[in-house]
Amino acid sequence: MSAKTDVAILGASGYTGAELVRMLLGHPNVRIAALTADRKAGTTMADAFPQFYGVDLPRLVTIAEVDWSGIDAVFCALPHATTQAVLKGLPERIKIVDLSADFRLSDPAAYEYWYGAPHQAVELQKEAVYGITEFARDRVAKARLVANPGxxxxxxxxxxxxxxxxxxxxxxxxxxxxxxxxxxxxxxxxxxxxxxxxxxxxxxxxxxxxxxxxxxxxxxxxxxxxxxxxxxxxxxxxxxxxxxxxxxxxxxxxxxxxxxxxxxxxxxxxxxxxxxxxxxxxxxxxxxxxxxxxxxxxxxxxxxxxxxxxxxxxNLVKGASGQAIQNLNVMMGWPETTALEAVGFFP
Structure with missing residues (x-):
């Protein structure tokens, strides 16, 4: 493992993906090693979000193109119901924070009722920790998979x-x-x-x-x-x-x-x-x-x-990407506030 933790962001061309990139650029312990966006594969983050012009980032690729051997942790910002098949195929050593709804419900029957299809990774769902960090800090610290709340x-x-x-x-x-x-x-x-x-x-x-x-x-x-x-x-x-x-x-x-x-x-x-x-x-x-x-x-x-x-x-920070980084900080044993210290920009 390198001195920094190599992180992949799946679904980087969405709003929560862009927020993850924005905040992780200031994270001293993280290197953004892979960015995926199947429909925009081959382009850059600056093509999707011009605020990233001039920033050295990996090109967007498909999930199938990611070399998982060099990845230590994954943020999954894919649409609901698409995450399960992807995550159940990842190496067990990789830590995961999932921003979709796919692992938030502990009862597979409840998931099927609300989302209209059977859960595709029930065994993985059993180990997921529901991660409002302030209420689950101890369990998040021991988790491999954290279901980031809505x-x-x-x-x-x-x-x-x-x-x-x-x-x-x-x-x-x-x-x-x-x-x-x-x-x-x-x-x-x-x-x-x-x-x-x-x-x-x-x-x-x-x-x-x-x-x-x-x-x-x-x-x-x-x-x-x-x-x-x-x-x-x-x-x-x-x-x-x-x-x-x-x-x-x-x-x-x-x-x-x-x-x-x-x-x-x-x-x-x-x-x-x-x-x-x-x-x-x-x-x-x-x-x-x-x-x-x-x-x-x-x-x-x-x-x-x-x-x-x-x-x-x-909603994009404490409601999504910020809390996801907060959870990864806890999972990795880093100071919980790392890369998250900013106060609000106003007006």
Whole structure:
């Protein structure tokens, strides 16, 4: 092995692939050794993303052309349902962080229900660690394969899981109202994502049956120690990047909105990327833009006995590529913040 860890990025021509490249260029322990993009094979990253002009990077190749003998770790940023066949054929020594949904659900039957086809790598799925880093650090450190969580689910679970673990809120009274920038839909051409279809408007989608619901159910149920079925509705906002989850909760026992805030502030004290704002402070997506940070705040609802919790992240960073690098740092035993120290660019 070389002094640096040689990394391959599969699906480098998508938004999350480009974010991985952008951030890994500043990583002192990583060398980008291979970049794949089957439809753009033979071209350069600068052809796909002109911001990389003048940067020394490997040319884009097909996955079949990658020489795996020189690769130590893989970031897989391929479309959902295409990752399983690729990853199950990789040498077992290679560490993997998968940014697709293919290994996020532990139950193969649930995967088949939500994604419409049987899982093609069930044995590999059994060893996958679901990687919201702040909740799975010890398991991520020992993992070969980390399933990087979705952006909606990262933003929604960060403020809720500690409250469920503390038995401070009613698991049957969770409503998640979440909003994402357009990059969350990927880079492929879709009529519904054209500028004229998205600009000057704002709409819900996947109402009542969005695939992230399964991911939320697993995470919340694990934290609560019993089945939890939250209400969840995603929305598309006409901005490039950013995500806001507004979660409506019912405190139980003697808990109040203020005590929920105290639980979260205590749980995330010392965390480098998750910051609990002063009680009643409105978090804004623009304040975490381009960063691996999450800002959380708690409010008292005007209805007695109710609380509102908010979380903002950058969907491409803490919601995807940044958290993937955070997970690889933990897997490799490097400082967790390596290449992720940036604060938001504003305005």
């Amino acid at each position: 952006c909606y689910t990262t933003c929604s679970q960060l403020p809720v899981i500690p409250l469920l673990e503390a038995k401070a809120v009613d698991p049957d009274e969770i409503v998640v109202d979440a909003k994402s920038g357009v990059t969350g839909a990927g880079r492929s051409l879709k009529e519904s994502n054209l500028f004229t279809e998205v600009s000057e408007g704002f709409h819900a989608y996947g109402v009542g049956h969005h695939r992230h619901m399964a991911e939320l159910e697993e995470g919340f149920s694990r934290a609560a120690g019993r089945p939890v079925i939250p209400s969840f509705t995603p929305h598309l906002v006409p901005m490039n990047r950013g995500m806001l989850a507004t979660v409506y909760l019912k405190p139980v026992g003697d808990h109040t909105p203020q005590s929920l805030h105290e639980i979260l502030a205590t749980r995330f004290a010392g965390e480098p990327f998750v910051h609990v704002l002063p009680f009643g402070t409105v978090p804004q997506t623009r304040h975490v833009r381009g960063t691996n940070r999450a800002h959380i705040s708690v409010f008292a609802d005007r209805r007695p006995g109710r609380a509102i919790v908010m979380c903002v992240i950058d």
